[in-house]
Amino acid sequence: MNYIIIFFSQSGALKFNRNMEKKDIKCTLSPTPRALSSSCGTCAKIFYDGDIANLVEEEIESIFLVEGLNNYNLVYDGHDI
Secondary structure: OEEEEEEOOHHHHHHHHHHHHHOOOOEEEEEOOHHHOOOOOEEEEEEOOOOHHHHOOOOEEEEEEEOOOOOEEEEEEHHHO
């Protein structure tokens, strides 16, 4: 499944990217889509079939499941912690 991960800060995005490399999960950092707004403007795009809870880190603001072009389903909200 394709996910977009939004972060509270750019340093959080960079840390997440390094952690994904260690886990051999392809991760691409890119500008956050306007529809998803972000505090730092950088998001991570990953393809992951496992339990998304295994990827949650402190700096993650939210995680969206990508369901088609410009269709995002919120699956994790870091504000609820």
